[in-house]
Amino acid sequence: MSKKILMIVGDFVEDYEVMVPFQALQAMGFEVDAVCPDKKSGEQIATAVHDFETHxxxxxxxxxxxxxxxxxxxxxxxxxxxxxxxxxRAPEYLRLNEKVLDLVRAFSDRPIAAICHGPQLLAAAGALEGKKVSAYPACAPEVRLSGGEYVEIELDDAICDGNLITAPAWPAHPKWLRLLVDRINQS
Known part of the structure; x- marks a missing residue:
């Protein structure tokens, strides 16, 4: 099996959730291709840092x-x-693009790792039905409405259900990435 990983991104993807996995997976020996609809290699997307203060x-x-x-x-x-x-924020609007949904569906037999709001895109593609899924807590209704079972876990934890690896937020990167690499190596 290929040592290549595809990452689907868009403007205002969470900064840590694109930068850290992109570099960490490369450091582990994977070739990682990051793509965005309507943009070409060499072009840039804006990222956002989500933070809690007193709100x-x-x-x-x-x-x-x-x-x-x-x-x-x-x-x-x-x-x-x-x-x-x-x-x-990227999964919120990427899920409106039918080509993106088709791309997600093409991975139904391979590992898919989604974090934070990423399961919004998977829900729109019909990839969560019957699966145990973690996500940012505000995405719990979408997980349930798409037929998935939302699992509340600690922010630094991750879960794997078959080929689906999910986590609530970037503090879970160590466990989330480990589960992804383990699933790739088992495939």
């Missing part, structure tokens, strides 16, 4: 620019061992 929900601060290294329109999903879906 009842997170606030969004500007993050870094992230440079894409592959073209969405040229992706051949069969070339990849797994799909990574970071959170932030």
């Amino acid at each position: 009842q929900t997170y606030l969004e601060k500007p993050g870094h620019n992230f440079t894409l290294n592959a073209d969405f329109d040229n992706i051949k999903t069969a070339d990849y061992a797994a799909l990574v879906v970071p959170g932030g």
Whole structure:
């Protein structure tokens, strides 16, 4: 099986949830292609840092620019061992793109790792039915409405149900990435 991983991203993806997995998976020897619909390799997306201060929900601060290294329109999903879906605001609008949903569906037999708001995209693609899923807690209704079982876990924890690896937020990166790599190695 390929040592390539596909990462689907978009403007205002959560900064840590794109930067850390992208670099960590490369450090582990994987080739990681980051793509965004309507953007080409070498173009950038804006990221956002979600933070809690004294408000009842997170606030969004500007993050870094992230440079894409592959073209969405040229992706051949069969070339990849797994799909990574970071959170932030990007999954909210990426799920409106039918080509993105088709891309997600093409990974139904391979590991998919989604974190934070990433399961919003998986829900829209019909990939959560019958699965135990963690996500940012505000996404729990979408997980349930799409036929998944929302599992509340600690922010630094992750779960695996078959080929689906999910976590509530970036503090779970060590466990989430380990589960992803283990599933790839078992495939």
